[in-house]
Amino acid sequence: xSRVYNFSAGPSMLPEEVLKKAQEEMVEYGxxxxxxxxxxxxxxxxQAIIDEAEALVRELMNVPDNYKVLVLQGGGSTQFAMxxxxxxxxxxxxDYVITGQWAKxxxxxxxxxxxxxxxxSSADKTFSYIPKLDKSAFSDDADYFYICYNNTIYGTRYTxxxxxxxxxxxxxxxxxxxxxxxxxxxxxxxxxxxxNLGPAGVTLVIVREDLxxxxxxxxxxxxxxxxxxxxxxxxxxxxxxxxxxxKLVLEWIKSKGGIAELQKINEAKAKILYDFLDSSKLFxxxxxxxxxxxxxxxxxxxxxxxxxxxxxxAKEAGFVNLKGHRTVGGMRASIYNAMPVEGVEKLxxxxxxxxxxxx
Amino acid sequence: xSRVYNFSAGPSMLPEEVLKKAQEEMVEYGxxxxxxxxxxxxxxxxQAIIDEAEALVRELMNVPDNYKVLVLQGGGSTQFAMxxxxxxxxxxxxDYVITGQWAKxxxxxxxxxxxxxxxxSSADKTFSYIPKLDKSAFSDDADYFYICYNNTIYGTRYTxxxxxxxxxxxxxxxxxxxxxxxxxxxxxxxxxxxxNLGPAGVTLVIVREDLxxxxxxxxxxxxxxxxxxxxxxxxxxxxxxxxxxxKLVLEWIKSKGGIAELQKINEAKAKILYDFLDSSKLFxxxxxxxxxxxxxxxxxxxxxxxxxxxxxxAKEAGFVNLKGHRTVGGMRASIYNAMPVEGVEKLxxxxxxxxxxxx
Numbered sequence: 001x002s003r004v005y006n007f008s009a010g011p012s013m014l015p016e017e018v019l020k021k022a023q024e025e026m027v028e029y030g031x032x033x034x035x036x037x038x039x040x041x042x043x044x045x046x047q048a049i050i051d052e053a054e055a056l057v058r059e060l061m062n063v064p065d066n067y068k069v070l071v072l073q074g075g076g077s078t079q080f081a082m083x084x085x086x087x088x089x090x091x092x093x094x095d096y097v098i099t100g101q102w103a104k105x106x107x108x109x110x111x112x113x114x115x116x117x118x119x120x121s122s123a124d125k126t127f128s129y130i131p132k133l134d135k136s137a138f139s140d141d142a143d144y145f146y147i148c149y150n151n152t153i154y155g156t157r158y159t160x161x162x163x164x165x166x167x168x169x170x171x172x173x174x175x176x177x178x179x180x181x182x183x184x185x186x187x188x189x190x191x192x193x194x195x196n197l198g199p200a201g202v203t204l205v206i207v208r209e210d211l212x213x214x215x216x217x218x219x220x221x222x223x224x225x226x227x228x229x230x231x232x233x234x235x236x237x238x239x240x241x242x243x244x245x246x247k248l249v250l251e252w253i254k255s256k257g258g259i260a261e262l263q264k265i266n267e268a269k270a271k272i273l274y275d276f277l278d279s280s281k282l283f284x285x286x287x288x289x290x291x292x293x294x295x296x297x298x299x300x301x302x303x304x305x306x307x308x309x310x311x312x313x314a315k316e317a318g319f320v321n322l323k324g325h326r327t328v329g330g331m332r333a334s335i336y337n338a339m340p341v342e343g344v345e346k347l348x349x350x351x352x353x354x355x356x357x358x359x
Numbered sequence: 360x361s362r363v364y365n366f367s368a369g370p371s372m373l374p375e376e377v378l379k380k381a382q383e384e385m386v387e388y389g390x391x392x393x394x395x396x397x398x399x400x401x402x403x404x405x406q407a408i409i410d411e412a413e414a415l416v417r418e419l420m421n422v423p424d425n426y427k428v429l430v431l432q433g434g435g436s437t438q439f440a441m442x443x444x445x446x447x448x449x450x451x452x453x454d455y456v457i458t459g460q461w462a463k464x465x466x467x468x469x470x471x472x473x474x475x476x477x478x479x480s481s482a483d484k485t486f487s488y489i490p491k492l493d494k495s496a497f498s499d500d501a502d503y504f505y506i507c508y509n510n511t512i513y514g515t516r517y518t519x520x521x522x523x524x525x526x527x528x529x530x531x532x533x534x535x536x537x538x539x540x541x542x543x544x545x546x547x548x549x550x551x552x553x554x555n556l557g558p559a560g561v562t563l564v565i566v567r568e569d570l571x572x573x574x575x576x577x578x579x580x581x582x583x584x585x586x587x588x589x590x591x592x593x594x595x596x597x598x599x600x601x602x603x604x605x606k607l608v609l610e611w612i613k614s615k616g617g618i619a620e621l622q623k624i625n626e627a628k629a630k631i632l633y634d635f636l637d638s639s640k641l642f643x644x645x646x647x648x649x650x651x652x653x654x655x656x657x658x659x660x661x662x663x664x665x666x667x668x669x670x671x672x673a674k675e676a677g678f679v680n681l682k683g684h685r686t687v688g689g690m691r692a693s694i695y696n697a698m699p700v701e702g703v704e705k706l707x708x709x710x711x712x713x714x715x716x717x718x
Contacts, residue, residue, distance in 0.1 A: 201598030
């Protein structure tokens with residue numbers, strides 16, 4: 001057996017170099033005489049690992065000094081509660097743009113605690129575009145403004161940010177470190193690691209310091225950003241091994257020249273795929289060209305049987321996890337940082353061949 | 360470099376067989392062509408892993424059919440909030456026995472949501488014993504009764520359960536699967552995996568079904584047991600790799616003959632250490648003999664300089680992480696399932712030699 005090209009939306013492909021390094025160090029890490037999994041989180045060896053992970057996030061994303069970098073548990077779904085609980089004590093109100101299932105879930109969870117103003121939605125066309133925003137729909141007294149920067153399921157992404165004077169909060173789970181993002185424009189950014197950053201079980205949160213420390217009284221200690229900010233993400237035992245793999249991925253990103261270099265590669269990869277989709281008679285992309293994601297490309301043939309035939313043939317050929325989300329149907333190729341250019345080239349070559357054979 | 364004997368309180372030693380198996384499968388799992396870390400949690404391969412983990416928990420702990428087995432994120436500290444939020448909507452009251460820092464923190468977090476009745480405490484003697492319980496101190500209208508079964512920091516454990524008719528809730532983080540526990544006597548059991556069960560980042564929860572589904576309105580979706588019970592612990596992306604390692608540890612426990620067999624070994628290991636402590640002129644255990652933990656054995660020389668000298672010499676000899684918790688001082692040997700008998704025998708031999716040399 002050999003490694004496949006894995007187009008999973010998440011958890012997803014990791015750089016093979018990272019896996020091999022983790023493999024090499026699994027039983028004994030350096031001169032510690034133990035696995036990273038066995039290390040006390042209070043040990044010097046482990047402190048060096050988590051410190052290095054934070055330093056690399058700061059370096060790679062150019063995080064300003066007045067932001068905290070946290071590594072938490074619970075995924076994006078836990079952030080959906082933490083954000084209103086921590087950031088909306090004052091006016092108990094926030095603006096949300098509904099660009100897909102995850103933004104919708106975030107808004108629904110927020111509604112348990114605050115008033116949610118849905119300023120726009122692209123639900124009318126199965127979230128196949130990013131809606132234009134009308135500033136008159138924004139709340140004057142919102143505590144924050146929430147977006148999902150890249151929509152994993154629907155394959156859309158923001159190319160310009162909402163013009164708001166409120167703290168801008170973004171779910172960057174599926175685009176973190178795949179393109180340059182100006183952290184200073186945001187109040188808070190978060191990402192489940194399991195797409196571009198590492199294994200499932202660790203969530204990166206980057207939050208402006210002035211937004212920390214005014215949580216609602218009902219906030220559980222573990223859901224208060226202050227708890228984690230005050231304790232270097234080690235109030236309790238953190239997901240130590242997942243953070244270690246995150247560090248290896250960050251080192252890999254740095255070795256590739258950083259985020260700007262990866263962005264060029266990601267743009268090239270996306271262009272290969274979208275150019276083919278635009279020229280194909282069999283396959284077509286489901287997203288309006290101007291809002292297409294660099295990371296997640298949904299496409300269809302328009303014929304469910306043909307879709308199924310393609311997915312099965314692709315799997316047989318070593319291109320796996322191409323089935324689309326049930327709400328979109330068809331196919332979806334997630335081409336995160338770890339997907340090499342040749343993975344996309346070979347997929348497109350396979351699609352061309354399939355198209356010829358099924359003309 | 361070779362592997363050391365790691366007496367860390369957690370994260371802690373894992374069976375070398377487990378680490379080697381994880382190492383072997385790191386880059387490619389079976390015929391999947393990918394690492395477990397890269398698998399979609401919605402894939403058949405991953406479903407088989409999480410199903411097997413649950414089946415093994417049920418088999419090894421003899422979990423009755425009317426209990427759910429959940430694998431969650433956030434550690435024990437998140438359970439400290441989930442327990443009152445989920446189980447105490449009715450009377451908003453619970454009884455807690457304070458046997459150490461973790462029971463204390465659990466009670467303090469619960470107090471944010473409910474009335475906490477501290478029925479007993481062993482704080483008067485640095486938690487060096489399990490307090491006798493006076494039933495007249497129990498609340499008639501408590502929604503549950505909370506204990507910390509084994510106290511990692513102080514090295515005590517319950518040898519008989521409180522005589523309560525309320526759902527009994529126990530933190531078994533540091534004794535899970537180290538001794539036979541009758542699950543049917545409990546309403547809910549939970550354990551952070553990072554001591555006896557696997558890596559940090561996954562928490563095992565075993566909860567009686569009738570206790571699920573009546574959470575307080577303010578409960579975040581991710582902190583509601585019902586969310587996870589209804590979705591096979593996959594409402595959102597679970598900590599997939601940590602659950603895989605948990606499964607490997609469970610397979611290892613089964614291969615050793617199960618929990619009853621491990622308990623015999625653990626009793627033998629503890630006897631070796633405590634017998635020596637009782638006979639030593641230099642070292643002495645800090646816990647009353649009848650409440651001594653099988654897993655965590657704190658001991659002191661009574662002289663801080665001598666303690667420090669011992670810890671340094673032990674480290675040099677390959678016995679690491681023996682420093683005691685700051686609230687107890689001295690030393691602590693955590694001898695979880697993965698610590699082999701010879702690890703304890705060699706430690707005791709080293710302690711004897713140290714005692715002779717420092718008489």
